[in-house]
Amino acid sequence: MLKIDNLRKSFGDTEVLKGISFELKEGEIGVVLGKSGAGKTTLLRCINGLESFDEGYMEIDSIKVDSSNNREGLRGKVGMVFQNFNLFPHMTVMENIIASPTLVFKEDVNQAKEKAMKLLKMVDLEEKADAYPHELSGGQQQRVAIARSCALNLKVLCFDEPTSALDPETVKRIVEIIKRFSSTGMTVLIITHDIPFAEMTGGKIIKLVDGRIDE
Ligand SMILES: Nc1ncnc2c1ncn2[C@@H]1O[C@H](COP(=O)(O)OP(=O)(O)OP(=O)(O)O)[C@@H](O)[C@H]1O
Ligand SMILES: [Mg+2]
Structure with a gap:
């Protein structure tokens, strides 16, 4: 459902994403961990089509996007729940x-x-x-x-720090809801600092260290 291959992204002279590759199946949950400034939000913004990237390619529900190919195709496929909900x-x-x-x-x-x-x-x-x-x-x-x-009718739903302002009971509830949607076939990608939350989702852990995925 979601395939990221050798994604690279720089801001000016600073290379933030140094060749990111991973895959998530339909209905799979992925959790991106990494310290502040590691590039987590940048990665999500690339996957959402909000940000361009310099190298590599992505495939989302058979839509292929590379650095030159426009990102319009992602609209209606990938959604993002922002921290302030908007x-x-x-x-x-x-x-x-x-x-x-x-x-x-x-x-x-x-x-x-x-x-x-x-x-x-x-x-x-x-x-x-x-x-x-x-x-x-x-x-x-x-x-x-x-x-x-x-x-x-999105295929992939992304969350940036969904639990940062929530109490433990509410976090549990969000986990249940995320699992409910993933079991209908929606692929979910979550950024978090919250390790217990990451574990509760049962998702695939994608750890970003210095712009790369740490196996
Ligand atoms: N639009 C931009 N222009 C220039 N530099 C940027 C831009 N967006 C992000 N950066 C830089 O890219 C790096 C990664 O930022 P990013 O927001 O992806 O980190 P993060 O892992 O989400 O951190 P946090 O956990 O604090 O949210 C940082 O060094 C940041 O300063
Ligand atoms: Mg961030």
């Missing part, structure tokens, strides 16, 4: 979830709503469909952000 503050939970499917991908509103309710069930928030983001806790907002990403 929910639209003036929209309800339901409106947040159906915005892209209906406005960008022109899905039928009723069908999109039906799917959104299923996703809200999967993240245990069906009773919050009409709430606004400011009425939700941080953990709940994060679950809405996950549901919103999953409404786009």
Whole structure:
């Protein structure tokens, strides 16, 4: 589902990613570990198509991307749940979830709503469909952000530090939800500093050290 081959990326004279290769199967969970500045967010941004890279290639759900090939093909395939969740503050939970499917991908509103309710069930928030983001806790907002990403029929979902502001109970819940989605065939890639969380996901550990993967 996700294949990264010899990915290299520099900012100016600083080479941040020095030839990264790994693969994740459909429904597999990968966990990227590494100290601050190791290049974890940069790697995720490359995989999302938010950042270009200098060498190497990626294959995502049979879409091939190399350093010169444009990254448009990744849109709709790879999603990212950002640290601050980026929910639209003036929209309800339901409106947040159906915005892209209906406005960008022109899905039928009723069908999109039906799917959104299923996703809200999967993240245990069906009773919050009409709430606004400011009425939700941080953990709940994060679950809405996950549901919103999953409404786009993505193949790969990435998380940058999903547990950094969460208590242990909420972390457990996020692990359950991530596993729930991965068992439907979604490939998940997570950046974290949180080793117990990494272990709980049961995912493949990808350790970044000095721009390379440490076996
Ligand atoms: N847009 C940019 N321009 C220049 N340098 C950058 C840019 N983005 C990241 N870097 C540099 O690349 C290196 C890796 O940054 P990155 O954000 O990927 O680290 P990280 O592993 O995610 O760290 P953290 O755990 O602190 O989030 C850092 O030295 C950073 O300064
Ligand atoms: Mg980072």
